[in-house]
Amino acid sequence: MTELIPVRAVESIDPAKPIRLTPAQAGGPIHTRSFTGRFRNLRLLGAGLLFLLFFGTAWIDWNDRQAVLWDLGARQFHIFGATYWPQDFILLSAILIIAAFGLFFITVLAGRVWCGYACPQSVWTWIFMRVEQLTEGDRGQRIKLDAAPWSLHKILRRGAKHGLWLAVSLVTALAFVGYFTPIRQLTLDLATLEVGATTAFWVLFFTAATYINAGWLREKVCRDMCPYSRFQSVMFDRDTLIVSYDAARGENRGPRRKDADYKAEGLGDCIDCTMCVQVCPTGIDIRDGLQLDCIGCGACIDACDSVMDKLGYARGLVRYGSERELAGGKTRWLRPNLVGHAAMLALMIGAFAWALAERPLLSLDVTRDRGLYRENALGQIENIYSLKIINKTQQARSYSIALVEPGDFELHGPSTLHLAPGEIRDLPVSVALTATRNGAGPQHLQFEVTDQAEPDSRVATRSTFLAPLR
Numbered sequence: 001m002t003e004l005i006p007v008r009a010v011e012s013i014d015p016a017k018p019i020r021l022t023p024a025q026a027g028g029p030i031h032t033r034s035f036t037g038r039f040r041n042l043r044l045l046g047a048g049l050l051f052l053l054f055f056g057t058a059w060i061d062w063n064d065r066q067a068v069l070w071d072l073g074a075r076q077f078h079i080f081g082a083t084y085w086p087q088d089f090i091l092l093s094a095i096l097i098i099a100a101f102g103l104f105f106i107t108v109l110a111g112r113v114w115c116g117y118a119c120p121q122s123v124w125t126w127i128f129m130r131v132e133q134l135t136e137g138d139r140g141q142r143i144k145l146d147a148a149p150w151s152l153h154k155i156l157r158r159g160a161k162h163g164l165w166l167a168v169s170l171v172t173a174l175a176f177v178g179y180f181t182p183i184r185q186l187t188l189d190l191a192t193l194e195v196g197a198t199t200a201f202w203v204l205f206f207t208a209a210t211y212i213n214a215g216w217l218r219e220k221v222c223r224d225m226c227p228y229s230r231f232q233s234v235m236f237d238r239d240t241l242i243v244s245y246d247a248a249r250g251e252n253r254g255p256r257r258k259d260a261d262y263k264a265e266g267l268g269d270c271i272d273c274t275m276c277v278q279v280c281p282t283g284i285d286i287r288d289g290l291q292l293d294c295i296g297c298g299a300c301i302d303a304c305d306s307v308m309d310k311l312g313y314a315r316g317l318v319r320y321g322s323e324r325e326l327a328g329g330k331t332r333w334l335r336p337n338l339v340g341h342a343a344m345l346a347l348m349i350g351a352f353a354w355a356l357a358e359r360p361l362l363s364l365d366v367t368r369d370r371g372l373y374r375e376n377a378l379g380q381i382e383n384i385y386s387l388k389i390i391n392k393t394q395q396a397r398s399y400s401i402a403l404v405e406p407g408d409f410e411l412h413g414p415s416t417l418h419l420a421p422g423e424i425r426d427l428p429v430s431v432a433l434t435a436t437r438n439g440a441g442p443q444h445l446q447f448e449v450t451d452q453a454e455p456d457s458r459v460a461t462r463s464t465f466l467a468p469l470r
């Protein structure tokens with residue numbers, strides 16, 4: 001049997017319609033055209049909120065402390081006045097799980113909108129593209145500059161672009177590293193060149209990462225490196241909103257005379273102006289159908305809508321639409337896949353809010369001394385323990401320390417303790433067995449610490465008491 005090798009046409013058989021490669025297909029640099037529109041405004045809003053969150057939480061103070069600070073040395077995580085400890089990492093893990101599930105929900109609802117509107121990779125790429133536009137001009141000027149030989153003009157423009165890119169990257173790296181070391185001190189140390197080697201390394205590392213990712217790699221990160229882009233398409237269903245070209249309305253595409261009855265000439269609404277391709281940050285042609293490279297940013301929708309406005313045609317030739325809607329049906333919102341994700345997400349957020357509200361603001365760990373037991377001056381069997389008590393509140397607190405239902409046990413050590421806000425104290429205590437129950441062997445006992453101002457705030461921890469087996 002003859003094996004057929006699939007062959008792809010490399011040139012158009014119709015000389016009137018030469019094949020046009022998209023920037024992504026051509027493999028060259030992508031020079032996007034600037035544009036305005038509803039979805040661009042929405043993206044600006046998304047970027048503004050992300051900026052507020054990213055830079056604001058590093059620079060704004062809250063209760064006399066940086067609003068968000070991960071103090072690795074003290075093993076404390078401060079967030080808007082609340083302090084979290086390694087014991088609370090379960091809550092931080094829960095936040096990550098909820099965020100991942102929220103992303104799944106958004107993907108089922110509207111495809112890759114997270115990528116297009118709020119992903120830091122996209123947001124920083126848009127900023128870098130804006131800098132490029134400011135320093136090197138709009139699309140046509142940049143293409144010309146690319147092709148031009150090196151000159152003082154080209155060196156100055158390129159230098160300004162890379163200088164500004166590096167400045168944005170440095171400010172970004174500073175904010176990121178500032179989550180782990182107080183940002184004001186860090187800025188001062190950098191300015192006076194007194195920064196430590198490790199901190200300097202991380203600032204340089206994140207500066208380089210931002211510069212390379214948003215300046216040079218750009219859409220390649222979304223297309224080839226991001227694991228989320230690989231699997232999210234399997235989450236789409238026939239009702240997921242994706243950026244789509246309405247081929248039934250747009251074809252046959254082509255230019256037309258101003259007052260001609262283009263429909264009578266067999267033409268659709270697409271005038272083949274390629275504006276949708278020229279604004280695309282990943283350099284694809286949405287008219288070729290849904291592609292892995294599409295980040296759902298809606299730039300092509302804005303571009304096409306403005307063309308439709310100029311022509312007096314209805315908007316929406318390129319739009320967020322579902323496969324079902326494009327096939328002539330109606331998008332189903334109340335579908336099991338979407339409702340199931342929404343219900344699960346609501347349940348997780350509710351459980352998290354409850355766990356956060358019920359989070360104990362007092363912690364007690366008990367460690368029994370590694371020795372077996374000893375006999376004290378009164379001839380009683382005695383065990384030694386170390387109590388690690390943490391005041392997780394933002395106020396100074398006084399605590400009572402006792403044994404729960406002590407029976408024949410007696411606690412020797414301080415019965416009250418004063419702790420400053422966020423203070424950790426290791427407290428050595430001993431417990432003696434007052435009765436002569438030496439034959440009992442290992443027994444259980446429970447330590448309890450109670451906040452004297454709020455007796456409902458208490459925590460109890462079990463441990464073991466060792467005694468001879470005679």
Ligand code: SF4
Nearest residue numbers: 280294295297298300
């Ligand atoms: S095809 Fe449209 S929505 Fe997709 S990445 Fe390009 S401009 Fe954005």
Ligand code: SF4
Nearest residue numbers: 270271273274276304
């Ligand atoms: S912007 Fe609209 S009209 Fe122009 S090529 Fe794209 S789909 Fe066709």
